[in-house]
Amino acid sequence: MPQFDVSSFSSQLFWLVIVFGFLYFLISKFIAPKAETILMQRNSFLEENINHAEEYSKKAKSIENLRENKLDEVNLHVEELNKQAFELMDLRFLHQTKELSLVLDKKKEKALAEIKAYVDTFHLNEPVSCIKLAAFIIQKVTNKDADIDLLKKIHEKTK
Template sequence: MVKFLLSLSIFFTSAAQAAEKVGMPQLDPTTWFPQVFWLLITFGFLYLIVEKIVFPRLSDSIEQRNDHVSDNIDEANSIKDQAEKKYQEYLSLISNSKREAQNLINVNKQNLQNNFENKKKEIDKKLEEKMKQVSKEIEDFKKSAASKMGSISTEIAKELVKTVSKIDTNNASASSIVEEVSKKYLKGLN
């Protein structure tokens, strides 16, 4: 290995010394034709490789990438449209739900109000019937009280006359006295 490296260094140094003596070969007009020839062959070969192998692969790769990007954009737009539709459905569902809830509240409110009115009418009717019944009972009581009061007053007057004057009176005379007094003072009860 050392021998190889030594021989390689001798080769490069001798080539460098030869180039120093002759000058730069690129500026020597006798070497221009072979340089142009090899330039055309090298770049022509590279051009063919790039055109036939590298460029098609690169264009396919770019085209696939563009297709993939456009597919992703189309899919994103589709998802965006679906999301927008779902959002609109959501808004309409919320709106319908609010409307239905308000209708239910109004119906229930109206039903409660109607039930309240009906119950109030029933209670008023029962109260009126009770008031009529109580008024009738009061009138009956007044009539019976007036007639009972007459008999009681007759008894009291009879006893009072008997106690005060020591005279025994009959029921007819005591009741006539009570009737006269009740006509004068108790006119408002009948």
């Protein structure tokens, strides 16, 4: 096997040191510093973004708290307005109820007065009313006109 030949070890070792040295120099002077700056910039960019995100998160929370406070205030105001509206409606309902009861009382008094007047006139004209009622009944039963004069004479005899 040629790789185990002792006579070629020195040239292989020489080229290994040269290639390794060149690659080490190339990586340490050019590639590693660029990679380091890229990583540093990336880290600083990410840290800035994280800081901005935290600031925006705090602002969003404060805005959310402010919105909730305003919403609570509006809800309280709406509840107060509803309460006032219900109170006004109750007052108006009570007022209308009183007005309607007064109107009903007046109409009831008027109706009672009319009934009393009718009863009084009925009692004054009771014979005439009874005769008219009897004539009406006779007409409905017999389908013929009743003799009112005859009914008057009958009524006078019964007194």
